[in-house]
Amino acid sequence: MSNFDERSGIVPCTASWGHWYQTMEEVxxxxxxxxxxxxxxxKCTIKPKHIMVxxxxxxxxxxxxxxxVQADEAVWxxxxxxxxxxxxxxAYTTADHCWKSLIQGQYEANPWTFDQMEKKLTLERFQKENPGFDFSGADLSGNYHGGGPQLPS
Structure with missing residues (x-):
């Protein structure tokens, strides 16, 4: 995990088998x-659009x-x-690619969890765009859906 993740924590989505969470770049x-x-x-089979465990x-x-996903780069x-x-x-590593579920139609984040995931990815984007600032403890308000607002230059 990056330093941002270590400082800001994760937003897990619970499933019967465990949980999943995401950053801008990975699930x-x-x-x-x-x-x-x-x-x-x-046996773990990972293809660009399919997973089987x-x-x-x-x-x-x-x-x-x-x-x-970039299946050739996946590890377990x-x-x-x-x-x-x-x-x-x-495969798509921007804040507006926040996964609503792990698998289409399965393991969907509830509305509150998805909201928290979107906030975290937006703050992660701000951190990448503004190195030197620490957004890990920041709170976000307003409309950030779809990658959030642009910070003023």
Whole structure:
């Protein structure tokens, strides 16, 4: 995670298998796995518009991603034999590409969570556009949907 994420925290969207969250550039999944699972029992297939996660022969999640990802750059790690972390680099990396759901029609953020996700991505954009300023503790009000207002020059 970037320094901005470490300072500002994440806005997770909870699912039966764990949770997912996003930055302007990436979508992260944290999948709970039953203890004692071996890495060889995990199959993670990532394509530009599709994801499938199978653990011990059981499909945990599968479907068409909300937006395309750079599948060749995606990575997954298996930590402490109980947590599967997946990093999906977004194909579109601007604040106006805030994912409303992980998979089309599944794991949708509720309105409050999506609102918080949009705020975070907008603040992240401001941070990138204004290096040297710390927006991690900032609060945003007004209309920021679709990437937010432009800061005055």
């Amino acid at each position: 992260f999944l944290e999948v709970k796995v039953s203890e004692g699972t071996l890495a060889k029992e995990i 199978v653990i011990k022969g059981k499909t945990v999640l599968e479907g068409t991603l909300y937006e395309p 790690t298996f930590e402490d034999k109980k947590l599967l972390r997946i990093c999906l680099p977004k």
